[in-house]
Amino acid sequence: MTKIYINARFLTQTITGVQRYALELVKEMDEMIDRGEIDSSEYEFCLLSPSNIVTRPDFKHIRHRVVGKLKGHLWEQFELPFHTKSGLLINLCNTGPAFNKNQIVTIHDAAVFNYPQAFSFAFRAWYKFLMVRLGKNSKKIITVSHFSKGELMQHCKIAEHKLVVTHLGIDHIHRKKAATGTKEKYGIDSPYILAVSTMNPYKNFNLIFDVLPEIEAHNLNVVIVGSKNSKVFGEQAWTESDTVNWVGYVTDEELKALYEDAAGFIFPSLYEGFGLPPLEAMASGCPVIVSSRASIPEVCGDAVLYFDPNSPKDAASRLIEITSNPDLSQQLSYKGKNHSGLFSWNKCAKDTVNIIMSTV
Structure with a gap:
């Protein structure tokens, strides 16, 4: 059975657009398993998060496990890779382990490059390093618009063949x-x-x-x-x-x-x-x-x-x-x-699952 791990650090964060994307996407994936559109005998999905979650998931088929003792970036960089060695890691909220090669990352925009003055020094320095590194190491980079695709190619030098666009949903x-x-x-x-x-x-x-x-x-x-x-x-x-x-x-x-x-x-x-x-x-x-x-x-x-x-x-x-x-x-x-009505989480999830299946 192929193991698919989902970086659920977003469960520890207040819900804005990025966390909304992650939650709705995983919900729809869970529904796809329920409808038999994803073969649960062939693929096992599992959410992994630190302990300090503020949103508690309620899915029928996708399990949730709390792993590690750290929190935030430290958890993501040092503990998450250890717990995902046996499968493909999916990161949905701009970040992921910098040196993990068996992963897919959704990067929503390149704002830290275009508007560096809008962020604190520590934030932009870390994200600039991380986004470039993720672009080099990850198997695929998902982004949410053709505009963002162009931005990531320009600022992070991510190869075009690695980048796939999936629009968000609204339902x-x-x-x-x-x-x-x-x-x-x-x-x-x-x-x-x-x-x-x-x-x-x-x-x-x-x-x-x-x-x-x-x-x-x-x-x-x-x-x-x-x-x-x-x-x-x-x-x-x-x-x-x-x-x-x-x-x-x-x-x-x-x-x-x-x-x-x-x-x-x-x-x-x-x-x-x-x-x-x-x-x-x-x-x-x-x-x-x-x-x-x-x-x-x-x-x-x-x-x-x-x-x-x-x-x-x-x-x-x-x-x-x-x-x-x-x-x-x-x-x-x-x-x-x-x-x-042109934007649905079902289409977003199907496109994302196709990317995952073509990567494992």
Whole structure:
């Protein structure tokens, strides 16, 4: 029997886009085993994690084992390789053992190369070394957009034949029921513009504050979902405003409610490997405006309005369009729902399993 180990260090981390990808992908793989699409008599899948997990997996067929005594990068570099000697290791969240050759790694983007100033010195130094090393040693590198494929070839010198693109899925948002009372819980006044992201500088959230006068003039509020992680991204100063409601992390059910109730969704990012939040907003029927940079046009297609992320004036005019024109808002909502349906975790999982099967 062929053993496939999955690096489950992501179970110890707060769920953002990268961890979402890992969780949903493994869930779908588990369903594929259940449906007989993966032969469980031929392939054995097993999650391996350190002990400090915050998300407890619940799968029918894929086992989970806690191994080792270390945590974080030390666990991943020194203990995980020892426990995966007998099989192929799958790493889904940008990192993996630097010197393991029998592995596949998903690298979502090359942001540490393009925007080094957005990360702390220790973080970017380690990730730059690690990504280049993983590109050389791993059997395959999966990435999440054709844009990211080009970035990894350029910055990490990864051979094109090693790189495979698999787009993320969106159906997780449909499995959640919108939480009632979300706006009341967080003291949110309607109508509001929603923004969802980590507070990395290249996410360009300062643009939102630059357009606040226009937002306030149209009696709109802003709701921002996400945390300010200074340990990774360095210290930043954020403008305070009564119009802006920072809600931090929310549950998936609360996020669904915020998407559904928003007058519009803004995504001003300068750099994305994929960009899941706009698709989640589209799937929830929310009209979306996005930056015209990086992978975002590849992912969002013609179902959104684009703006220059360096132009607050351009972003403000797009916001006014979607919030003052009901016909346009309804049209974007319809197109967004249709477009988001092109992205499924089932397709992502099938593509990933095919890559695994061709590697073992």
